[in-house]
Amino acid sequence: MGGQQSGNGKLYEVRGSEIHGRGLYAAKDISKDTWIIQYIGEKISKKESDRRANELLARTASNGGARVYIFILNKRWDIDGDVPDNDARLMNHSCGPNVEAQIWDKKEIWFIALRDIKKGEELTFNYGFDLEHWQDHRCRCGSARCVGYIVDEDLWPELQRTIASSQKEEDKKGSKNGKSRPDGGGKRAVKVKKGKKMAKSA
Numbered sequence: 001m002g003g004q005q006s007g008n009g010k011l012y013e014v015r016g017s018e019i020h021g022r023g024l025y026a027a028k029d030i031s032k033d034t035w036i037i038q039y040i041g042e043k044i045s046k047k048e049s050d051r052r053a054n055e056l057l058a059r060t061a062s063n064g065g066a067r068v069y070i071f072i073l074n075k076r077w078d079i080d081g082d083v084p085d086n087d088a089r090l091m092n093h094s095c096g097p098n099v100e101a102q103i104w105d106k107k108e109i110w111f112i113a114l115r116d117i118k119k120g121e122e123l124t125f126n127y128g129f130d131l132e133h134w135q136d137h138r139c140r141c142g143s144a145r146c147v148g149y150i151v152d153e154d155l156w157p158e159l160q161r162t163i164a165s166s167q168k169e170e171d172k173k174g175s176k177n178g179k180s181r182p183d184g185g186g187k188r189a190v191k192v193k194k195g196k197k198m199a200k201s202a
C-alpha cells in the first residue's frame with residue numbers, strides 16, 4: 001500500500017466537534033495517502049456483533065443516542081472499536097470526507113488521507129451506511145455536498161428518490177404525520193467496497 005505512515009508523532013488531536021460530540025482534528029498538515037490512524041478494537045464473530053448491536057439498540061431506543069463502533073472486517077469477523085485506546089472511534093461522518101477507511105492485509109483497518117489536509121481540519125470519513133433506516137441518521141456534517149443523511153455515496157441517487165417519494169407521502173398525509181423519526185435507532189451495516197471502506201452500526 002502506498003503513502004506514508006504516521007510514525008510516532010501524532011497526526012491528529014481529539015477535541016469537541018461541531019458535527020457531533022468529540023472528533024479528530026489534524027494536528028499538522030497531512031499529505032494525501034498518509035496512513036493517519038489504525039482502527040483498533042476487539043475482533044468478534046458476526047453472531048457476537050449482532051448481539052452487541054441489538055443490545056446497543058435496546059439501550060438507546062428511548063433516547064436515540066446510539067453511537068456505533070463496530071466495523072465489518074470481512075465476511076466472518078467484525079471489529080468492536082469501543083475501547084478507550086481507539087481514538088479512531090471518534091471520527092465523525094461527512095458527505096465530503098477527507099479520509100477513507102481501508103482494510104490492509106485482510107486484518108487491519110486504517111484511516112488514510114484522501115487528499116492533502118490542512119492543520120486544524122476535522123478528519124472525517126463516509127460511514128457508508130446503507131439505505132435501510134436512512135431517516136434515523138440525519139447528517140450534520142456541514143459540508144457543501146451534504147445530502148442530509150448518513151448514507152453511502154453510491155446510494156445518493158437512490159436516497160434522493162427515496163426522500164422525494166417520502167416527501168410526497170408526507171404531503172398526502174398532511175403535516176400531522178409528516179415528521180421524520182428521531183436520530184439514532186435502526187441497526188445497519190457499513191460496507192467496505194473492493195477492500196476499502198467498512199463499518200457497522202446499530
Ligand SMILES: C[S@@+](CC[C@H](N)C(=O)[O-])C[C@H]1O[C@@H](n2cnc3c(N)ncnc32)[C@H](O)[C@@H]1O
Binds near residue numbers: 068089
Ligand atoms: C463512532 S461515533 C463518532 C464519535 C462521536 N462524535 C462521539 O463523540 O462519540 C458515531 C456517532 O457520531 C454521530 N455522528 C457522527 N457523524 C455525524 C454526522 N455527520 N452527523 C450527525 N451525527 C454524526 C452519530 O450519532 C454516530 O452514531
Ligand SMILES: [Zn+2]
Binds near residue numbers: 095141142
Ligand atoms: Zn452530510
